[in-house]
Amino acid sequence: MPKKTVVIGFLGTQLDSGQGAGRWEKWRPTVSLAQHEDTLVHRLELIYTPTHAALAQRVKQDIATVSPDTEVRLVEMAIADPWDFGEVYAALYDWTRGYRFDTDREQYWTHITTGTHVAQICMFLLVESRFIPGVLLQTAPPKKQVQGDPGSYALIDLDLSRYDALAQRFEAEQRNAVDFLKSGIATRNRRFNALIDEIERVAVRSRAPILLTGPTGAGKSHLARRMFELKKARHQMKGEFVEVNCATLHGDGAASTLFGHKKGSFTGAAADRAGLLRTAHEGVLFLDEIGELGLDEQAMLLKAVEEKRFFPMGSDREVTSDFQLIAGTNRDLRIDVAAGRFREDLYARINLWSYTLPGLAQRPEDLEPNIEHLLARAAAESGRAVRFSAEAKAQYLRFAQSPEATWPGNFRDLSASVSRLATLADGGRISSALVEAELQRLRWHWQHAGSAGAPEGARLDALMGEEALDALDLFDRLQLEAVVRVCRESKTLSDAGRKLFHRSRTQRSVVNDADRLRKYLQKHGLSWDAVCSH
Structure with a gap:
């Protein structure tokens, strides 16, 4: 036995109105629901406010005229301000929670053509969250105004699982975003891929501070910039990407660089300075090596992050800047907090989203795709293709993935190495002899550049x-x-x-x-x- 059709909707205080016989000459969306010869609305739950009780009665009578089999139930809802989202949603929510839905015998259509825009949005949300189990109903007037023409209607099912093609588009967009964050490099490390998947979701959904930890050269700065570019491409950022290495900031210059200063606030302050926090307004501020900031600057930064306002040096007037903070460090800030070198409250504020980027030695399976990426980039910059011979590539990868290759500079070391090979490759071909010379260079460099774990004597x-x-x-x-x-x-x-x-x-x-x-x-x-x- 087919299910009965039940429509839930607001009375249209303007569209459904009309006096005398003339009201039948215009299209009235609620009345039109009962005028479709091929569709029977068994019951209409018509919501109205007390001030429009007379209009609700008239619409009920008119529906009885055109469709005697349609039952109209008038639902009085005391809403003082139909444009107050909280009030409208609360009233509808309370009504739906008390309504006895019978999905085995009835199908429910929620009419969103009538009512204020606030009411329509509330109806949408209640259907989307399944508090009203059913679909949305959109009606439209006829193209030519003809008496008795009910116009058209369309049903909108918010169950996106039914729209495989649409769901695939969303999944493809997410894959593209993840690929963008990885610079198009097909990484094979499961841990790193899982990390980037989560960072993608956070990057596009949150403006909270993000903390990137990991060894020098692991790609913290590069990833921060890619997150900004992803948000910019999705129109989530209007400002710019501002990067500063906190290890280069000292004394009065640190506070001045970050927060700005007024002319004459200290020796050498010959003019006003805006500061990088204001430059990053509506953009991203990337503070690399944040653990190097002094305690005074940390206190000022905490206020700026929490309240979006701060005092420039020498000023008695606050300024504002709404930026997203991404911080980077190769230190364990927990140790610095315990030692009193880093403020515990600032650490708690920037540690909402914390990600540790693994070093290159922890991702040996990703060496090959990164090498290919660097060769492609070198070719684009130089205008000539460069390739390994099969023997040379196996030789280089065998060393690069071995315990001997510690990669203390991580991707900076790898980039420099591949750049040297690409530059010296005669005829665009990297030979075994060229690889052997490069491996000797790397061994010498790592041995003399501070290989504390394996000095010459060991x-x-x-x-x-x-x-x-x-x-x-x-x-x-x-x-x-x-x-x-x-x-x-x-x-x-x-x-x-x-x-x-x-x-x-x-x-x-x-x-x-x-x-x-x-x-x-x-x-x-x-x-x-x-x-x-x-």
């Missing part, structure tokens, strides 16, 4: 050979490097053993530190004499 390749070294897990390699370093700093095998086992030796009934250390070295094919002679 190099294992000379002791074990590259093949045996490549067979070690990173954990075993780092542990062995530390042991070798202690051995070379000690006078005897026993002395080194005492240093290395100074805790566990107290728990043993028989103590032989030298023997324990000798067996550990033998496990890796090493001896005390071999270790100390290099």
